[in-house]
Amino acid sequence: MLHRLKQLAPLLVITIFVGAIWLLVRELKHYNIHDIRSAVEQIPAWRLWAAGGLTVLNYVLLIGYDYLAVRAIQHPLSLGKISLASFTGFVTSYNFGALLGGTSVRYRLYSAWGLTAMEILQLILMLGTTYWVGVFALAGVVFLSRPFPIPASLHLPFSSVQPLGGILLAVAIVYASLTLIRKSPIRVKGIELRLPSTRMTLLQLAVSAGDLLLVAAIVYTLLAHNLTIGYGEFLGIFLMATVTVVLSHVPGGVGVFELVILTLVASPSSAQILAGLLVFRVIYYLIPLFFAVILMGLHELSLNRGLAQRTLQQANRWSAAIAPLILSWCTLLAGAVLLFSGATPIVTARLGYLQQTLPLPLVEISHFLGSLIGAALLVLARGLQRRLDSAWWLITGLLSLGILVSLLKGFDYEEAILLGIILLALLLSRRQYYRKGTLIHDRFSLPWAATILSIVLCSLWLGLFAYRNIEYSHELWWAFTIKGDASRFMRGSIGAISVVLLFSFAKLTSAQRPQAHPPTTDELALVRQLVTASPVTSTRLALLGDKSLLFNPQQTAFIMYGIQKRSWISLGDPVGAEADRAELVWQFRELVDLYDGWPVFYQIRPENLSIYLDQGLTILKLGEEARVPLTEFELSGGKRRKLRQAINHCEQAECEFTIIPREQVPAILPELKRISDDWLQSKSTKEKGFSLGYFDETYLSQFPIAVVKQRGTIIAFTNILEGADKEELSADLMRYDQTAPPGVMEYLFVKLMLWGQTEGYAWFNFGMAPLSGIESRPLSPVWNRTANLIFRYGDHFYRFEGLRSYKEKFDPVWTPKYLAAPGGLALPQILRDLVALISKPHTDSIRRSHDGPLG
Numbered sequence: 054m055l056h057r058l059k060q061l062a063p064l065l066v067i068t069i070f071v072g073a074i075w076l077l078v079r080e081l082k083h084y085n086i087h088d089i090r091s092a093v094e095q096i097p098a099w100r101l102w103a104a105g106g107l108t109v110l111n112y113v114l115l116i117g118y119d120y121l122a123v124r125a126i127q128h129p130l131s132l133g134k135i136s137l138a139s140f141t142g143f144v145t146s147y148n149f150g151a152l153l154g155g156t157s158v159r160y161r162l163y164s165a166w167g168l169t170a171m172e173i174l175q176l177i178l179m180l181g182t183t184y185w186v187g188v189f190a191l192a193g194v195v196f197l198s199r200p201f202p203i204p205a206s207l208h209l210p211f212s213s214v215q216p217l218g219g220i221l222l223a224v225a226i227v228y229a230s231l232t233l234i235r236k237s238p239i240r241v242k243g244i245e246l247r248l249p250s251t252r253m254t255l256l257q258l259a260v261s262a263g264d265l266l267l268v269a270a271i272v273y274t275l276l277a278h279n280l281t282i283g284y285g286e287f288l289g290i291f292l293m294a295t296v297t298v299v300l301s302h303v304p305g306g307v308g309v310f311e312l313v314i315l316t317l318v319a320s321p322s323s324a325q326i327l328a329g330l331l332v333f334r335v336i337y338y339l340i341p342l343f344f345a346v347i348l349m350g351l352h353e354l355s356l357n358r359g360l361a362q363r364t365l366q367q368a369n370r371w372s373a374a375i376a377p378l379i380l381s382w383c384t385l386l387a388g389a390v391l392l393f394s395g396a397t398p399i400v401t402a403r404l405g406y407l408q409q410t411l412p413l414p415l416v417e418i419s420h421f422l423g424s425l426i427g428a429a430l431l432v433l434a435r436g437l438q439r440r441l442d443s444a445w446w447l448i449t450g451l452l453s454l455g456i457l458v459s460l461l462k463g464f465d466y467e468e469a470i471l472l473g474i475i476l477l478a479l480l481l482s483r484r485q486y487y488r489k490g491t492l493i494h495d496r497f498s499l500p501w502a503a504t505i506l507s508i509v510l511c512s513l514w515l516g517l518f519a520y521r522n523i524e525y526s527h528e529l530w531w532a533f534t535i536k537g538d539a540s541r542f543m544r545g546s547i548g549a550i551s552v553v554l555l556f557s558f559a560k561l562t563s564a565q566r567p568q569a570h571p572p573t574t575d576e577l578a579l580v581r582q583l584v585t586a587s588p589v590t591s592t593r594l595a596l597l598g599d600k601s602l603l604f605n606p607q608q609t610a611f612i613m614y615g616i617q618k619r620s621w622i623s624l625g626d627p628v629g630a631e632a633d634r635a636e637l638v639w640q641f642r643e644l645v646d647l648y649d650g651w652p653v654f655y656q657i658r659p660e661n662l663s664i665y666l667d668q669g670l671t672i673l674k675l676g677e678e679a680r681v682p683l684t685e686f687e688l689s690g691g692k693r694r695k696l697r698q699a700i701n702h703c704e705q706a707e708c709e710f711t712i713i714p715r716e717q718v719p720a721i722l723p724e725l726k727r728i729s730d731d732w733l734q735s736k737s738t739k740e741k742g743f744s745l746g747y748f749d750e751t752y753l754s755q756f757p758i759a760v761v762k763q764r765g766t767i768i769a770f771t772n773i774l775e776g777a778d779k780e781e782l783s784a785d786l787m788r789y790d791q792t793a794p795p796g797v798m799e800y801l802f803v804k805l806m807l808w809g810q811t812e813g814y815a816w817f818n819f820g821m822a823p824l825s826g827i828e829s830r831p832l833s834p835v836w837n838r839t840a841n842l843i844f845r846y847g848d849h850f851y852r853f854e855g856l857r858s859y860k861e862k863f864d865p866v867w868t869p870k871y872l873a874a875p876g877g878l879a880l881p882q883i884l885r886d887l888v889a890l891i892s893k894p895h896t897d898s899i900r901r902s903h904d905g906p907l908g
Contacts, residue, residue, distance in 0.1 A: 095325070096275060096332060104274045104336050111267040112341065115143050117260035119159075122179040125249040126172050130163075138162045144341045145382060158378060170671070170876045179249065179257075186228050187261020192292040193222025199289055201317070214293060221296070229254055265292065271337060272314075275329040280318060290317040342383070343474060377485050381437035383475045384430050384448055389508045390468055391427030391455060395420060395545040396516035398538040399463035411461060417533055417541065419461035424545030426455045427512075428552035431505045437479075437486065445479065445486035452476040487646075509553060516542040572602045579608060581755075583629050588780035590818055591656070592628045597752050599742045600624060603644060605637045612641050615743050620874075620886035621645040622653040624744055626661045635664045653883055654873040656744065656821060662871065671876030679819035679865035683782070683810040686817070686863070688803070696803055696862065699796030706763060706794040710804035712773070713758040721758070722750050724767050725788075732788040743891050746772070746785040759784070759805050761797055768793040769801050775814075782809040783818040802863070819860045821870050 116132075119139040123130050142159045156177055163173045196218025203212055232254045249257065269291040273284050280287065294313035311330050318326060429451055436444025452472050459469040520539040523529075532540040572580070577598060584592040595602070600613040610629025615622050623641060627634040638654075645652040654665055655675075662672060688697055713721060729748040733739065740747040753772050761769040769789035775782060784805060789797050806817045874883045 096329065097278065100274050100278070101332070101336070104271050104333070105340075107267055107271045107274065108337050108341070111264065111271065111337075112140060112143070114260065114263050114267060115139055118143075118180050118183060118257070118264075119176075121249075121253060121257050121260065122176045122183070125179060125253050126168075126175050128168060128172060130166060130168075134162070134166055140341075141379065144338075144344075145379060147338050164669075164876070170880070182228070183257040183261055184264075186225050187258050188265065188292070188295055189221040190225035190258055191262050191265050192289075192296055193218045193220075193225060195289045195292055197222065199285060201286065201289055203293075203317075214289065217296075225258075229258070265295065268337070272330070272333050275333050275336075276318075276326060279325045279329065282318070287318075290314060293317060339386075342379075342386070377437050377440050377482075380475070380478055380482065381434045383478070384434035384437055384452075385504065385508070387452065387455070387472055387475050388427045388430030388434065389512070390471060391423050391430065391459075392508065392512035392549055393515055394459070394465055394468055395424040395427065395549075396512045396542050397519050413533060413535060416462055416535065419458040420463075420541045421545050421548055423455065423458045423462055424549045425552055426451050426458065428509070428549035430455075431508060432553060432556045435501055440486050442486050445483065449476060449479050452479070505553065509549065512549070513546060516546060570601060572598055572600070576602050576604075579604070580611060580613075580628075583609075583611060586777050587628055588776040588778055589625075589628075590774035590776045590781050590783035591625055591820075593756070593774045593785070594624060594744065594746065595628065596755055597742070597746065597749065603637070603641055605629070605633050605640060607633070609633050610637050612637060614641070615890050616650070617886035617890040618882070619650050620653050620883050620890075621648075621650045622655050622743075622887055622890055624655055626654070626657050626664075634661065638664050651875050651879055651883055653887065655887060656870045657873055659869055659871065662873075665873035670873040671880065673872045673874070673880075675870050675872050676821050677867040678821045678870050679860040679863070679867060680781070681806065681817040681819065681863045681865045683806060683814050683817055686806055686810060692864070696799055699799040700803060702796050703761070703794055703800040708761050708763050708768070708794065708797065708800060710801065710808075711760050711762060712808065713760055715755065715757050718754050718756070718758050719750075721760070721767065722753065725753070725758070725770055726750075728767065728770065728790050729786075729788045731790055735791050741891055745891065748786060748788075753786070756785075759801060759808075761789075761793070761801050761804075763793070769797045771801060771805070773805070774818075779812065779814045781816045781818050782806075782812075782814040783820070799862075806863075817863075819863065819865055 116136050116139045119135045119142070120132065123135055138159055141162070145158050146156075159177060159180075160173055163176065164170070168176070196214040200213050200215040200218065203214060229251070232249060233251045266288070269288050270284070272291060273280075273287050276287075277284075282290075291314070294310050294317075297313050298310050311327060314330060315326055430448065433444050433448050433451070437448060452475060456469045456472045456476070459465040459472065516539075520542060523539045529537075529540045530543060534540075577596065580595045580602060584595055594600075595611070595613045600615050603612045603614065604610070610627050610633040612623050612627050614624065621641075621644075627637045627641075629637075642652050652670070654670070657665065665672065687693070688700075726748065746752065756772040756774065759771050759773055760767045767790075769787075771784040771787040773782065774785055782805070784802070787798065787801075789801075809817055872887075874880060
């Protein structure tokens with residue numbers, strides 16, 4: 054149910070947005086677009102400069118939110134890094150909403166600076182809570198001390214803000230009291246959240262109150278010459294609008310904020326109030342966004358030698374992580390500007406010059422192309438966030454054309470300058486966009502789709518508002534005159550909507566990109582040479598042929614991997630020369646990055662962890678691998694009594710152990726196939742793949758087979774994996790007949806270990822016991838405590854603890870095995886992909902296609 058509500062949330066936001074726009078239309082029905090333009094020009098210059106100065110002061114104060122949150126989680130991050138995260142986080146959050154903006158930027162930056170996913174989650178929750186509680190506390194105090202009536206047109210259940218103030222203040226007091234009373238963490242679905250101290254809470258509320266007072270002062274500075282109320286009265290109206298915006302979740306409160314202000318101030322000149330609010334959005338929202346864009350673009354410049362170069366190279370690591378994200382939003386903004394420009398009339402002062410210098414067909418074509426380009430930029434912006442090379446080429450081309458058509462359709466030099474700045478930033482950050490693939494195959498989230506739809510709807514409303522005094526007729530579609538702004542709006546809107554609909558249709562009907570190639574015969578031959586030289590027996594699983602292969606340029610090492618959705622999962626560490634492993638991991642990471650995937654390394658060994666930590670991956674302990682030292686293995690003593698009983702029982706049942714050499718294996722394969730099919734049927738299961746062996750005649754023919762015969766008939770078998778230099782011995786595919794006596798597998802294992810001991814092997818590898826050896830302590834990560842819980846109480850379903858107990862009978866040495874993967878919100882999906890890949894029937898494990906990525 055909760056998942057469904059989350060899916061419907063963007064639709065609810067759109068509904069609120071549309072409702073606010075409709076109410077705005079009703080509020081401004083007596084004004085036109087020219088009145089608003091005139092009102093903007095009448096704002097005194099000193100008020101603009103004062104608003105700009107207060108904006109700078111406010112963004113400096115906003116650093117306090119992040120600073121206090123970082124200190125609350127006790128992380129020693131420098132003030133410079135906190136300031137960068139705060140500025141870019143708030144700018145993008147104000148312009149594009151918390152989900153698409155601030156949260157994404159902060160996660161990218163803070164994770165790159167060493168904060169764990171849990172620390173970032175706590176930080177983001179603390180930021181949101183601080184802001185919400187600060188709004189509620191200040192609004193509650195103001196509403197109670199200086200109440201004002203609520204117009205009936207808002208249809209709220211109370212006529213004054215005083216009851217609302219009591220509710221809001223009560224919420225803030227409850228939260229502050231909770232931090233005073235509760236010292237232990239709050240646990241929600243296994244996630245532990247610590248409340249800040251009371252002192253820290255009071256500091257956070259002070260920052261929030263200062264923030265709100267400053268923003269209210271900025272808006273009041275721009276509106277005061279058209280108001281009959283003082284700052285104290287206006288503060289209550291501003292807080293009412295802020296509370297409404299917070300509850301609506303509309304990005305930037307577009308439409309909602311303006312509606313509440315216009316309704317409550319009751320000014321005789323709504324057009325002048327709206328003009329001041331538009332200027333406020335430019336000063337407080339858009340100008341800081343352009344500074345962020347320039348910051349992200351400048352780091353790509355070829356720098357001069359000296360201190361400036363070293364300083365900017367240090368900043369490069371910060372900006373590279375968020376440049377594609379910010380530029381994707383700026384592209385979204387550029388598309389919105391082109392659509393809004395196409396929906397509004399040409400500036401009157403430029404009409405005469407336009408008529409004298411440009412032919413009408415050129416103006417008409419330019420206007421129509423501007424709307425098409427705007428719509429195309431909306432749908433392509435997502436590609437920049439995914440760092441797609443094709444999106445970069447298309448968007449730079451469209452921006453270049455957009456600059457030209459902006460000048461040709463009405464000398465919109467302001468619009469052309471904006472597009473030029475974004476184009477320059479894109480050109481400077483060219484190397485950030487290297488991933489292959491097409492945008493058609495990329496997944497659009499509901500927030501992205503909702504944002505695009507909101508911009509298109511806002512563009513339509515703006516045009517309908519601008520031309521509402523023009524009576525509609527069919528002739529308007531074919532009217533071509535220099536003053537035919539309404540006709541151009543209608544044609545451009547249809548073109549823009551067509552672009553969005555065609556893109557949506559292409560996504561719905563496009564086929565998914567194939568995922569991987571099976572290994573070739575030559576690749577398997579090379580793999581056979583490399584695994585034969587490896588002391589680790591699990592590397593022989595590459596010979597199954599169900600995994601793709603990636604070789605280093607010298608072909609001295611390889612990685613075997615499978616693909617499940619976005620997860621590119623490597624089985625184990627790179628196989629081959631130790632000196633080549635780190636570089637091959639980077640090569641694999643770059644290949645995965647080209648296709649916007651998640652690099653995952655499954656069952657890696659502890660001695661190689663530093664390689665994956667250098668990649669910035671999260672390390673999770675999967676369990677422990679059981680290895681029996683054969684030089685110490687013996688059957689004497691009380692601990693081995695049950696093993697001796699199993700051996701005696703099988704020998705009394707006339708069982709005997711035999712090693713079938715590799716050359717003789719093809720002759721017994723039909724009999725082994727019968728036993729395997731019988732075993733699968735008795736277990737009601739199917740063959741698995743990837744990290745497990747399955748019955749395949751080509752695969753089994755490459756190894757000697759250990760068999761147990763009863764009166765000359767094979768009743769159990771396993772293929773033998775032999776490590777180089779007799780370092781390790783292991784058994785892979787283990788099957789037995791239903792007629793086999795109890796304890797036949799213990800008999801097979803013991804005989805094989807004794808044979809390996811005689812042959813001089815050092816270890817017998819029993820494989821991994823999943824989730825074993827993972828400690829659960831109060832300060833352990835959520836993964837450790839969850840895994841420990843499943844291990845202890847999930848044995849009825851998964852036999853995790855039973856598997857470890859079985860292997861414990863042989864007194865093995867337990868060695869930890871790990872998973873290296875991106876952390877955070879991607880981790881649950883990666884774990885699901887891993888389980889799906891292992892459980893997938895081996896016949897479907899690789900899709901044969903010439904369009905997938907080459908291994």
